[in-house]
Amino acid sequence: MLHTIVLTLLIIVSIALIFVVLLQSGKSAGLSGAISGGAEQLFGKQKARGLDLILHRLTIILSVLFFLLTISLAYLGV
Structure with missing residues (x-):
């Protein structure tokens, strides 16, 4: 029972995390943009x-x- 609840929450959080990351705007393109963005x-x-x-x-x-x-x-899987 607890395994199913945690698994369901994990799927919901995973989908939400993907959605939130895709909504964010990119700072710059390419490797140089990643370095300067950092x-x-x-x-x-x-x-x-x-x-x-x-x-x-x-x-x-x-x-x-x-x-x-x-x-x-x-x-819980162990």
């Missing part, structure tokens, strides 16, 4: 505002929830 994220003065901030925080929450549910499902 540097801007760490050292930049501009902070995310509005919808980007909400999506960023929601991605963090859903990813942590995903890992916790996955670990608990692996524990």
Whole structure:
């Protein structure tokens, strides 16, 4: 019973995580954009505002929830 509930929650969180990641706008294209985007994220003065901030925080929450549910499902499967 508990295994089914955790599995159902894991599927819902997985779909929500995919949806939230796809909704986020890309910072730059290519490898150089990824490097400069990471540097801007760490050292930049501009902070995310509005919808980007909400999506960023929601991605963090859903990813942590995903890992916790996955670990608990692996524990219950033993």
